[in-house]
Amino acid sequence: MALTGVSRLGKTVLWAGANDQRIAAVIASCSGEGGAALSRRNYGETIAHLASPKRYEYQFAANYGEWAANPDAAPVDAHQLIALMAPRPLLLQTGTEDKWSDPKGEFLAAKAATPVYKLLGESGIEAEHLPKAGRLIGGALGYYMHDGGHGMTTDDWGVYLEFLKRHL
Template sequence: MLDQRNLPDMLLTLDGERIETADRWLQRRRPEILDLFREHVYGRETVGRPSTLEFDTKVTPNMLGGIAVRKQVDIRYEGAGGTGKIRLLMFLPDNGQEPCPAFLLLNNRGAAHMDPEQQAPSPFWPAEQIVARGYAAVVLDVEDADPDFHDGFRNGVHGIFDPSTGERPANAWGTIAAWAWSASRAMDYLETDPDIDAARVAVVGHSRGGKAALWAGAVDERFALVVSNNSGCTGAALSRGKKGETIRNINDQFPHWFNGTYKTYNDREEHLPVDQHMLLSLIAPRPLYVASATNDEWADPRSEFQSLVHATAAYRLFGCKDLTEMNFPHPEEPLLRERMGYHLRSGEHDLKPYDWDRFMDFADQNI
């Protein structure tokens, strides 16, 4: 059921126009909301696709017991501040059929979860499970683009592409935006790979990676499906009325994740011109899936669910079925509506094989 939290009206433009059609949403309100998030939360990128982008690919057949082909791709780029590299690891079904759809995971837990030999497979990124369902399993380490610590934005892509002199603007992009940028560079490669159906690529993230996946799906409409797992504060969860982690908590602990302007909303959530249901709305009309866990009070599953319910207003403009009459579900009882899905998993803050199976169930029907 719809939970009223005095949220900004996502169908009302800044100059007072009430949005009532999909065309007006795409022409007026969606670009306006995207700009508000850039200005007040995630920041403005200084670079899109670098002109120097290059791909170096190594292919290994007969992986995962003979069911997969492995590709290891170095995505290279350079700017005034130096050079950078994002390492992409892929396992593709080796069945000689048409180009396959793919799941791209923005891995925020390091190299242990993306072993190229798969000698100790990780349930966080179960490559064989994904390949067995007919999808390419693709992963990158978000810290290749920007290490997850605050050094004044001198490292990673900020150091490569941001101006080297002058005061950093309050609306300059932070680390979450840099990680989303890395997802787009992966998509640049996937569009060139003849074994991948680039029109059927899902971007997935857990926790801080989920925040990045949502922002990647918002700014880059090439992603056919966007999946948020336990993304919480400044991810899928509403900021207004949220339990657990707050804007102040996240800005104090991770000052590099978002732009400087966002810090002015510490303890002032009600003054934000946006809330996270509006971030989810930017995915419309593409498929969107949000997942939570019962013991993840810091992320606040009910606020994640309510954010998705409120985002329905944008999907409704495209004729999608309503979520507003749905109740918060019991664990392991997924809610699926046209182009929108949600589940609550029993257990802790994590990404598990159960979650992956639900994501793929949804993808089977939607991409």
């Protein structure tokens, strides 16, 4: 079984994959804060935004907001969630103009999770810098950024299928 989801559901499929070994692969699209983006960057969508009253606090544990003012104090970050998928295939997908989901923060989190993939015999993100749009990089832990904004595009589906064919 492979799962995909966009935005809030991108967060959901990451969490599901981390918790259920029966999930063979995950494609998380524009998952941002609370998903694949590093909270400690405090960029775009933030803990303060997600945990604020009248927003999305119902989606998270009540204590999540404790780190809203100081994300550096949080005991975990996105790279650890990503690492829980290892060694199973995980593709992080975003858009160049999706500042809300923090494409760079998702890339940096994938780089930080790569050592766990390597430890378990798979490959991850070797690039030193954020790739140009339209270029799928990595191995079992992959990263892809389309030219555009938040969400999936029709062209992304071809990349998803290519990624899944390589790894399943």
